[in-house]
Amino acid sequence: MYLLPCPHCEVPAAVSPARAGDRIACPHCGQEIAVPKLGELRQLPTAEGDETVEKSNARAAEGRANRPTVLFTALGLLAAGLFLAAAFCAVNWATIRIPMTTEGHIDEFRQAYQEVSSAQMIREWEEINRNGVDLPAMYQYRVMELDKWAWLRNAGLFSGAGLLAVIGAVFVGRSGRASGA
Incomplete structure (x- = not known):
């Protein structure tokens, strides 16, 4: 999930990659938001944030530690x-x-x-x-x-x-x- 800021209220909305190129309603103000294409969507921050990256790094380090x-x-x-x-x-x-x-x-x-x-x-x-x-x-x-x-x-x-x-x-x-x- 990517965080797409609403152009009306600036509150980020969580968007899945499957919705790329579509339109969604802002969860805060209800206004319609145009979801960019997948290439632009991937440039946005993720909803999981740094936790996903940290978990991935921890799993990789654990694999190296087991060797x-x-x-x-x-x-x-x-x-x-x-x-x-x-x-x-x-x-x-x-x-x-x-x-x-x-x-x-x-x-x-x-x-x-x-x-x-x-x-x-x-x-x-x-x-x-x-x-x-x-x-x-x-x-x-x-x-x-x-x-x-x-x-x-x-x-x-x-x-x-x-x-x-x-x-x-x-x-x-x-x-x-x-x-x-």
């Missing part, structure tokens, strides 16, 4: 998920028991070779030279050791990513609070 909250929540959930994944990896790392290490394996060979006769050592040496040393796969303890360290590496990576998500959430939270204040 940091949504981003903060998303980053917080991401951080929680990453920390859960890190905990899962850490638990798997902690539960893997390696029965032997490479050093222990070498010590076993040293002890075994101390108990073997010289003739047996020479036969084994000749067999190695003739056939070569063929290890089709890694020893099982070595596979387990590599798996264990992979779990630890993944736990570290998830923890680092979770920490970055927390830092991002704190940054977004603070910037949202600063812009909302």
Whole structure:
């Protein structure tokens, strides 16, 4: 609704845009008022005045204020998920028991070779030279050791990513609070 001043009594009359180009009666003096065309009508002040503009601005500001909250929540959930994944990896790392290490394996060979006769050592040496040393796969303890360290590496990576998500959430939270204040 637009406020059209009466040319007779100067009291503004509320006019809807649908009445553009029409004639209305003044609510105060009853005289007929010619309503201008829509382009001219839109140049007049509105009946709602500044309240409509303020409400519109408030809604827009509220929408902008909610953006940091949504981003903060998303980053917080991401951080929680990453920390859960890190905990899962850490638990798997902690539960893997390696029965032997490479050093222990070498010590076993040293002890075994101390108990073997010289003739047996020479036969084994000749067999190695003739056939070569063929290890089709890694020893099982070595596979387990590599798996264990992979779990630890993944736990570290998830923890680092979770920490970055927390830092991002704190940054977004603070910037949202600063812009909302």
